[in-house]
Amino acid sequence: MTRIATLSDTRNNCHNCRLRSLCLPDNLSKDDLGELDSIVQRRKPVARGAYLFQAGERFQSIFAVRTGAVKTLTVQANGDEHISGFHLPGEVIGLDAIVSRDHPSTAIALESTSVCEIPYAELESLGDRMPAVQHQLVRVMSRELLAEHHTGHLLTRRAAEQRLAVVLLTFSERFARRGLSALRFRLPMSRLDLGNYLGLVPETMSRTFRRLEEQGLVSITGKEIELVDICAMKALAYGNEEARAATA
Amino acid sequence: MTRIATLSDTRNNCHNCRLRSLCLPDNLSKDDLGELDSIVQRRKPVARGAYLFQAGERFQSIFAVRTGAVKTLTVQANGDEHISGFHLPGEVIGLDAIVSRDHPSTAIALESTSVCEIPYAELESLGDRMPAVQHQLVRVMSRELLAEHHTGHLLTRRAAEQRLAVVLLTFSERFARRGLSALRFRLPMSRLDLGNYLGLVPETMSRTFRRLEEQGLVSITGKEIELVDICAMKALAYGNEEARAATA
DNA sequence: CGCGTCATTGAATACTATCAACGCCAGTGG
């Protein structure tokens, strides 16, 4: 096992990583890439349910998802947990910790997941010497802010059907950008997690999935999702009342 | 009018700005501060309702609020608007545009507002020479991400009373950090805007305000808010069911 | 002073949460 992991590690570097353009190495020159590569620690896969970091832990590194999927969540004083995001390969997590000494949120693997660990102190000093590295970090954070605004808008949508439609379409786009099918994919998280993220209880999740299926928009088999009528789906998610009435 | 504005501008710089520690100049040396000062453009106040920038406009600068208040919003394809945040003096806006060529969101002054404009190209090249400037930009963005996670959690709270309580307490803290009263303040936005931000219709906003008042938690006169029982308020906002039952 | 926007109030409706119960499936231990 160790042998294979080692082989895999030597083969894996930012330069030949398929996710390069989605991740921290985007927009870097070959030289910059090599330097970044030298500080990235490619760790062996962690099991489903494992913590990448926990709220309150000392912040030391940011992480890029390489394979698998991760959820990040915040824990409230009363013990309530809220899932703040799901993270697919190429996405960087832990960025909300830079401003504080400790991690404000917790990251948990949703399935067998491998990540690239990037010690922040080293990344910062690398950025001091190589402006492009620093610029790309800022770009990644800016993109993250943009995504959060999108999420904020998602959560103020009243109807559960709309929230679910939006989030399914968002996953569709994200999978497509990673070279996977935009119409047929497997959600990596449980209904419980997705409901927590959307602010809906599991019962409502179940009923809403069924309603989308009955309307002929999607076909669902466990966690496998097939978008049957993506146009109607978009009309439901983003359209106005007239557009929805027209498709109905 | 122009004379006064000019006088005011020459007196105002990052070094003696009271908001320095909340803003981009935090953690900078005196030399760094001077360089930053030289690229900051202090514009004369804009009127209530004026656009700082609009979605689709070419991104050129980020802005720091100096006085007044600003709302940022995104416009959907169907014309729906969603307010993604309210911004008080010392806060930096436009950061979600860095990753793209154009502004994804719109910024509108909620009252007479003055801002510091920071041309991003110049800030970037300044950061290349002065690592501390770049680090501070990253810290500000990280703090923004943290705040967005907080907002995300806020919006998944079911009860309108809880959402309103949380947002009032958040404003209380933000005003207090700026040297204003934590118990008595004036909300800069309309009920409509606050409702849009929270995902609630104006009617619900009105009723919820009244319910909080009837419970003796707050006292409301137009946009003036007084937090009468901040402990009970926190119990409602962040507490669990037992804590709320105990205070009732 | 008059107009328009914003805020408020009431009544009816629609939606989601809650409570309760059951089916399904994987992992575990006998």
Added chain:
DNA sequence: CCACTGGCGTTGATAGTATTCAATGACGCG
């Protein structure tokens, strides 16, 4: 190999809460 168990998902009935619709009142601005 099979039964057991616990987490997850589903379904039904009920209750609670926000939205919608309709109308009036208040405030600021020209």
